[in-house]
Amino acid sequence: EADIYQTPRYLVIGTGKKITLECSQTMGHDKMYWYQQDPGMELHLIHYSYGVNSTEKGDLSSESTVSRIRTEHFPLTLESARPSHTSQYLCASSGQWSYEQYFGPGTRLTVT
Amino acid sequence: GQQVMQIPQYQHVQEGEDFTTYCNSSTTLSNIQWYKQRPGGHPVFLIQLVKSGEVKKQKRLTFQFGEAKKNSSLHITATQTTDVGTYFCAGLSYNTDKLIFGTGTRLQVFP
Numbered sequence: 001e002a003d004i005y006q007t008p009r010y011l012v013i014g015t016g017k018k019i020t021l022e023c024s025q026t027m028g029h030d031k032m033y034w035y036q037q038d039p040g041m042e043l044h045l046i047h048y049s050y051g052v053n054s055t056e057k058g059d060l061s062s063e064s065t066v067s068r069i070r071t072e073h074f075p076l077t078l079e080s081a082r083p084s085h086t087s088q089y090l091c092a093s094s095g096q097w098s099y100e101q102y103f104g105p106g107t108r109l110t111v112t
Numbered sequence: 113g114q115q116v117m118q119i120p121q122y123q124h125v126q127e128g129e130d131f132t133t134y135c136n137s138s139t140t141l142s143n144i145q146w147y148k149q150r151p152g153g154h155p156v157f158l159i160q161l162v163k164s165g166e167v168k169k170q171k172r173l174t175f176q177f178g179e180a181k182k183n184s185s186l187h188i189t190a191t192q193t194t195d196v197g198t199y200f201c202a203g204l205s206y207n208t209d210k211l212i213f214g215t216g217t218r219l220q221v222f223p
Contacts, residue, residue: 035213040198043155043213058210059113090154099204099211100145103154 003027006091006104013081014112021076021107023091032074033101035090036060043090049074081111114139116203116214124220131191133217135184135201142206144177144184149216150197191221 004025013019025032030051035043035058045058049068063085064078074093078085088108092101115138125131135144143162147155159168161177161184168175174187184201201214 040216040218042215043200045210045213048210059212092155099143099209100157100160101147101155101202101211102157106154 004091004093004102004104006089006107008107009105010108012110012112015080015082017081017111019078019081019109021078021089021091021109023074023076023104024072025074025093025102025104026072027093027095027102028071029093029102030071030096031094032068033092033094034058034064034066034074034076035092036062037088037090037106039088047076081109083111085109085111114203114205114208114212116201116212118199118201118214118217120217121215122218122220124222125191127193127221127223128190131188131195131219133186133199133201133219135186135203135214137182137203137205137212139182139205141181141203143204144181145202145204145211146175146184146186147200147202147213148197149200153197155200188219191219193221193223195219196221 007022032049034047037043044060046062047066090106091104094101145160146158149155166177172189176185198216198218200216202211
């Protein structure tokens with residue numbers, strides 16, 4: 001099993017709050033990803049990074065931002081949460097020469 | 113943009129029956145991967161196929177990559193209740209290094 005962690009696992013917050021979802025991996029992987037997934041639905045890539053100080057937006061428009069200051073850490077921030085942000089957020093990583101992705105357990109976010 | 117579709121969307125089978133999910137890409141792929149996501153869980157990598165026409169087996173699971181490298185299939189022989197979950201294919205095209213996940217097939221197995 002891969003060593004990739006996400007906190008919190010569950011979060012219920014009110015509209016307008018700023019939140020940061022944490023993701024860390026201990027495998028030294030260069031590539032990291034954030035996906036948004038509604039229950040039982042497909043995964044949508046919202047952000048990715050190929051290394052420190054590298055971040056790109058994914059295919060799904062998102063009002064979130066990310067940073068990659070350290071290889072092992074890839075936090076996602078929502079400046080002002082809205083009910084439309086209610087979803088599961090999955091973090092993943094892969095090695096420099098591999099496209100196999102290891103996923104964290106996810107954060108289930110509910111915005112009321 | 114690139115799309116990866118899977119059929120069926122849902123499949124309910126009796127334990128012991130076979131199951132197949134099909135994955136179709138709108139563009140030619142350099143490789144394709146398969147993931148399994150248990151209910152309430154996260155996707156877990158199963159396998160990667162790279163060569164045209166490649167077939168790989170993992171116990172009761174058989175994975176195939178089409179000759180044109182635009183489609184793939186996953187076949188499970190004699191399903192068990194532990195096979196329950198959603199199976200996603202994910203394709204990597206030649207002009208991008210981002211995986212595009214398919215729409216997924218949710219498998220339910222009745223004992």
